[in-house]
Each structure stands twice: as C-alpha cells, then as structure tokens.
Amino acid sequence: MAQSMPTTAELLGTRQRILVTGGAGFIGGAVVRRLLRESDAVVFNLDKMGYASDLTSIEEVIKELGVEHQQRHQLQAIDLCDADAVEKAVQQANPDLVMHLAAESHVDRSISGPGVFIESNVTGTYNLLQAVRSHFEQLTPERREQFRLHHISTDEVFGSLGREGRFSETTPYDPRSPYSASKAASDHLVQAWHHTFGLPVVLTNCSNNYGPWQFPEKLIPVVALKAAAGDSIPLYGDGLNIRDWLYVEDHVDALLLAACRGTSGRSYCVGGHGEKTNQEVVNAICHQFDQERPESAPHAKLIQRVTDRPGHDRRYAIDPSRISTELGWQPRHNVEEGLAETVAWYLSHQDWCQTVRKQAGYDGGRLGINQAKTN
Incomplete structure (x- = not known):
C-alpha cells in the first residue's frame, strides 16, 4: 500500500502563484488540474498551444469548480523560444514555484x-x-527561501538498458535520439544554472507516462483507437522493447512532492514499477477488447509488425528508491489497472480524439520514417 500523501495545499504551503510551462499538454494538464482542484493557488499556464496542446480537460475542471475559479487559471499563450515574451510572462506571473514541463516529446517526430x-x-x-533567474534575484529573502524551479525530464536521457539493472540518479547520460539528446541538454542547463548562478532547482526524470487526455499519437491511445476501428495495429520490430509504465496521476503525486519538498540541486527518478514489453501492452489492450467486443475477437489478429524505429532503445526501467525513501512517494496504480482504465477512457472519448487529431493535422499514421529531413 502507498504511504499517505500530503494534500496539494499542504505541499504548497505559502506558495500561491504557480507557473506551469506546457500546462496544456498531457502531463502539464494533469498538474494544472490537480492544482486547481486541490489548492487555492493561481496557476499561470505558459504554453505555445502547439499541435498537442488542448485545454478541454482544464475547462471541464473549471466548470466543475464554478465560475468564481476561472481567474485562477491564467493562460499565457507564449512560445518559450521568444525570449522577450518569456521574460514578460514570468514577470507577470511573479511565481513562487515554476514547474517546467513544456517540451517536444515524441521520438518519432x-x-x-x-x-x-x-x-x-x-x-x-x-x-x-x-x-x-532574473525573477529569483528580485525576490525577498522570505520568498527566495520557498522558491524552486522544477525541471521535468525523461528516463530516455540515460540511453538503453540490457536485460539487467535499472536507471537511477547516478546513471551516466547516454541519449540516443534527437528527442532524448535535447532533453539531456536541457537537464545540463538547469544544473549549470543551479551551480553557477545559485538558482534553486529540482529535477525529475520519469518513465513512460500513460493515462487519459494524452494526445493520440503515443502507443496506448494509438492501439486502443485502432482496435476500436478495426484497423491494423502497428508493432515496431519484434515487439520486445521494454518500457516502465507510469500512470500520469501517480506522476503528478511525485512531481508535487519533488517540487515542494525536494532538496535544491537534487534529481529524483520516477518510475511506475510497470515494466512491460510493447508486445505485452498491445496484447493486453487486445484482450480487453476481446472481453468488451467478443463479436470482433480475437483483436490480436489486427497486429501488424512494421519496420523498427531507427535507434530504438531496447529497455527502460527506473529505480525510484530515492524519491520513495526521501519523500515518501509510491505509485497508487499498477499497470494492469491503469491500462484498463486508460483504454476505457479512450473508448468513451473518441470524439475528443478525432477533434484534437483534426486540429493538429494528424491522421493517425506513422511518423519518424524519413531520417533525411533536418528541420
């Protein structure tokens, strides 16, 4: 059983102005919803509103809470690549805590x-x-003491594992894709600003997230939606690549703990104790469809092996001992339960999936095949 978690309000304490970058994305949106539901903080949501950004889930929470809570969510539709706009947005937010989730995150893209x-x-x-940094240097000593920038990263910066071992905070960096290399670079920048300029930071590196409201280009929603439509289900290579699956709400638990109670300058690895091969994940989804739609069984007949992704890392797995020991975090969902809930959610939200796909100009096809493009 997981240990009793402090409430979000207890974790935040006097921090009442929270800046979340990428708050219209999958994980960022889950963080924003938690902050709105379980605290009185004002949330400044800095998001460029790109192809995978969507505010539907946040709007639903505000509707549940009542119109008096509308002003607690302040959207800042800004691209982090615009330095002047970013500086103005941070000044406007005047945050007590920054949670940096904004990132391009799809390896195939x-x-x-x-x-x-x-x-x-x-x-x-x-x-x-x-x-x-400029904002932090202008804070009063009391606010400086409470301030943190929390940088959220990925286990993919550590490269690929063999059959044994798990990633930890001491694992050397060994990124293998343009995505993981860019995230590794951002991790190093954050640590450099801590050591050189004294900026109080916390880093977390997480395993593969899954759950409701994920843009339908990642493995679990893709398989669920293709099985629902009776379309062929692509499985890369031999299907034996292993990922450590982490339910998004369990990840939010870890993020808030790390942001509010983590030691400045320290990193924490977050994994869901959910190692599964891609083949096992696809088979589990097909089995769920067999039970719910027996007239179309077996859904495994839809699985089609396709050419593997270039540089496809073989195995990821995380040892979350540090965050569990130091901060008391444990995942609340096992992968079987979380996967079943997630697939059921996508089946009941196919209209949303179609809408965001259309808005993004994404037809559900495979990405990442053309290696020749450079930008």
Whole structure:
C-alpha cells in the first residue's frame, strides 16, 4: 500500500502563484488540474498551444469548480523560444514555484524533424532559466527561501538498458535520439544554472507516462483507437522493447512532492514499477477488447509488425528508491489497472480524439520514417 500523501495545499504551503510551462499538454494538464482542484493557488499556464496542446480537460475542471475559479487559471499563450515574451510572462506571473514541463516529446517526430526539438527543448529552456533567474534575484529573502524551479525530464536521457539493472540518479547520460539528446541538454542547463548562478532547482526524470487526455499519437491511445476501428495495429520490430509504465496521476503525486519538498540541486527518478514489453501492452489492450467486443475477437489478429524505429532503445526501467525513501512517494496504480482504465477512457472519448487529431493535422499514421529531413 502507498504511504499517505500530503494534500496539494499542504505541499504548497505559502506558495500561491504557480507557473506551469506546457500546462496544456498531457502531463502539464494533469498538474494544472490537480492544482486547481486541490489548492487555492493561481496557476499561470505558459504554453505555445502547439499541435498537442488542448485545454478541454482544464475547462471541464473549471466548470466543475464554478465560475468564481476561472481567474485562477491564467493562460499565457507564449512560445518559450521568444525570449522577450518569456521574460514578460514570468514577470507577470511573479511565481513562487515554476514547474517546467513544456517540451517536444515524441521520438518519432524528433526523427522526422529534429530542429524544433533543439529550439523548444534547449533554447526554450535557456530562455526560461534566464527569465526565472532574473525573477529569483528580485525576490525577498522570505520568498527566495520557498522558491524552486522544477525541471521535468525523461528516463530516455540515460540511453538503453540490457536485460539487467535499472536507471537511477547516478546513471551516466547516454541519449540516443534527437528527442532524448535535447532533453539531456536541457537537464545540463538547469544544473549549470543551479551551480553557477545559485538558482534553486529540482529535477525529475520519469518513465513512460500513460493515462487519459494524452494526445493520440503515443502507443496506448494509438492501439486502443485502432482496435476500436478495426484497423491494423502497428508493432515496431519484434515487439520486445521494454518500457516502465507510469500512470500520469501517480506522476503528478511525485512531481508535487519533488517540487515542494525536494532538496535544491537534487534529481529524483520516477518510475511506475510497470515494466512491460510493447508486445505485452498491445496484447493486453487486445484482450480487453476481446472481453468488451467478443463479436470482433480475437483483436490480436489486427497486429501488424512494421519496420523498427531507427535507434530504438531496447529497455527502460527506473529505480525510484530515492524519491520513495526521501519523500515518501509510491505509485497508487499498477499497470494492469491503469491500462484498463486508460483504454476505457479512450473508448468513451473518441470524439475528443478525432477533434484534437483534426486540429493538429494528424491522421493517425506513422511518423519518424524519413531520417533525411533536418528541420
């Protein structure tokens, strides 16, 4: 059983102005919803409103809470690559805490067009660090004591594992894709601004997230939606690549703990104790469809092996001992339960999936095949 978690309001304490970058994205949106539901903080949502950005889930929470809470969510539709706009946005937010989740994050897209990943994840993080540094230096001593910039990153910066071992905070960096290389660079920038300029920072590196409201280009929503439509389900290579699956709400628990109670300058690895091969994940989704739609069983007949992704890391797995021991975090969902809930959610929200796909100009097809493009 997981330990009892402090409430969001207890974790925040006197921090009442929270800046979340990428708050219209999948994980960022989950953070924003939690802050709105479980605290009185004002949330400044800095998001460029790109292809994977969507405010539907946040709007639903505000509707639940009542119109009097509308002013607690302040959208700042800004691209982190615009340094002047970022500086003005940070000044306007005047934050007690910054949670930096904005990032281009899809490996296949980074193969097709790596340039935007360098711009968003590296230059964008640099611009944010400079703006936040200026803000921090103007704070009163009391607010400085409470202030943190929390940089959210990925386990992919550590490269690929063999059959044994797990990533931890001491694992050497070894990124293998344009995406993971850009995230590794942003991690190093954050640590440099801590050591050189004294900016109080906390870093977290997480495993693969899944759950409701994820843009339908990632494995679990893609498989669920293709199974629902009776379309072929693509499985890269031999299907034996392993990921450590982390339910998004469990990740939010970890993020708030790290942001509010983590030690400045320290990093924390967050994993869901949910290692599964891609084949196992796809089979589990097909099995769920067999139970719910037996007339179309077996859904596994839809699985089609396709050419593997270039540079496809073989295995990711995280040892979350530090965040569990130091901060008391434990995941509340096992992967079987979380996967079943997630697939059911996508089946009941197919209209939303179609809408965001259309807005993004994404037809559900495979990305990352063309390695020749450079931007």
